[in-house]
Amino acid sequence: MSSRTPSARAGARHGWLQALATVLAGLVAMGLVAALGLWAAGAADLPDNAFPRVVTATVVTAVGGAVELFGNADGLADTEAALTVMPLSVTLTGALVIAAGFLRPLRHGAVGSAGELAGWAARIAVLWLLALLGLSFASHQTFEVPLGEGLLDDLGDLFGLSPEVGFTTDVPLTAFFGLLWLAGVLVLALLVSRGAPLPARLLRLHASVRPAAYAVVALLLAYVVIGVVVGLVVAGTRGHPAQTFAVLLLGLPNLVWPALTIGLGATWDGRVEGPFGLPMPQVLDEVLRTPDVSTLNLGTLAEHDGRVWWLLVADVVLLPAAGWLMARRSPARTPAWRHAVHMAVALALATLMICLVGRVSARYGLSVLGIGDLGGDLSGQLFLRPHLWGAVGLAVLWGLAAGFLGASLAQRLARHSDTHEGPAR
Structure with a gap:
């Protein structure tokens, strides 16, 4: 029974x-x-x-x-x-x-x-x-x-x-x-x-891990939302809307999440040749379509389009905001240095994830009786890979700074709120 x-x-x-x-x-x-x-x-x-x-x-x-x-x-x-x-x-x-x-x-x-x-x-x-x-x-x-x-x-x-x-x-x-x-x-x-x-x-994870995980996920989603807005603007103002919507619906995080790491100072290597290409943004295709392996970072991108420095501005604004969000969801008496450590670990793990899932590699070639030699018009390749540990190390440094600044801002706002609410009590 x-x-x-x-x-x-x-x-x-x-x-x-x-x-x-x-x-x-x-x-x-x-x-x-x-x-x-x-x-x-x-x-x-x-x-x-x-x-x-x-x-x-x-x-x-x-x-x-x-x-x-x-x-x-x-x-x-x-x-x-x-x-x-x-x-x-x-x-x-x-x-x-x-x-x-x-x-x-x-x-x-x-x-x-x-x-x-x-x-x-x-x-x-x-x-x-x-x-x-x-x-x-x-x-x-x-x-x-x-x-x-x-x-x-x-x-x-x-x-x-x-x-x-x-x-x-x-x-x-x-x-x-x-x-x-x-x-x-x-x-x-x-x-x-x-x-x-x-x-x-x-x-114990409720107080130590959850706030940092929430803040970093919110950061990643914020970049996706910004990417959607930029993509819609591009589709409406520069033509080729079908191509742009294809990128938005298939590979938007493949663009905006590596952009987050580039704003941190990280470097990616890549190359584009043959029929393959990167439809958005065009500056990526220009930098990577060279005879040799190209380096992709703030400096090389800025040589083609100075607006790339906005990636650095975005990180400067959004990372401390994520640190503030983490502090708001953490216990009130958590010291700022602990917030900094939690943010550094969370951002480093997120950057590691981006570097692992953001890699791209594609190759196609055809040779008939040795003619074509797997090259020419019937072949092409595209790859994009990060300098992994350099990116993770930079994420640790940015995470420490963002966590500390965000916690300091949250504590200052809390004291300011208490000061103004105290007499009313």
Whole structure:
């Protein structure tokens, strides 16, 4: 005879339904953003009705999944293709929706103990894994590569060559990284939300970790909001609105979060050649489209567009504001130096995350009987990578300063408020 009461069994069933709603909401939101972004980028015109599979592949890469490119040219031609990029607009959308669904029952006290919290997270993880497997098996497509005109086309006709490239999903890696991504989203949601109850053993995190996590997440979202405003202005004033909306819907954080690190003084290396490009802002394409690897920082960008110094201004304003927000959510008697340390650690971790997920690498090449040499008009590459530890070190220094300034400002405002409210009491 089962020891579980009818109410417990009903609660478990209700938990599965809530978990299913959370997972489905996250996937639908990610799929919608990915589809709109790809449509704006022109992917709806892909042959062989490939658009739905490109959308699923985009969602897979957005959660850290491994989508592999392959080529097939019947042994008489060489093809090379590789792509490493996370469409962070899709990633952020899914994270926000799933985090909201995960926190909703916690805020209403439906989950309290560590066991109940783990059970609620496990339900979401099981359903998320099943969804990832379905998306992975659906993300497979092959395209025929046109050889163009001239000698390569003549050779293709002579030998009956039909070079193909396509993509498929590494299912085990996708399942692993997809679950790791989900775990990160759920843990961060718990750390950011002040209303979600924590198990007794983790209550100390409420005062020490949650304010800093909330402040840094707010900082990252503020940069996204600023990026949206700038993107809308660009779309309305400089033309090419479809291209701009494609960037907003697929890769806005890929631009604004590295911009945050560049404002800190960080350096990125990169190069653009061939048909690849960076559609927004144009200054990135100008700096990176050189024969050799280019350096991307405040100095090199300012040589092409002096407005880049606004990145430094934005950091000077927004980081102390984040420090002030952290201090406002912290216990009143916390010393300023402790705020500084908390902010430094949180900003360093955020910068590490940006440097890891903000890397971009793409390469494509085709050679028929050695002609083309995987270069020329039928090839191209694009990559962008950070000086990782330099960026993290700068984030620590900025975090210490921003945390201390923000805490000092919060304490001064609190004393000023007490001074004016005291006589009224």
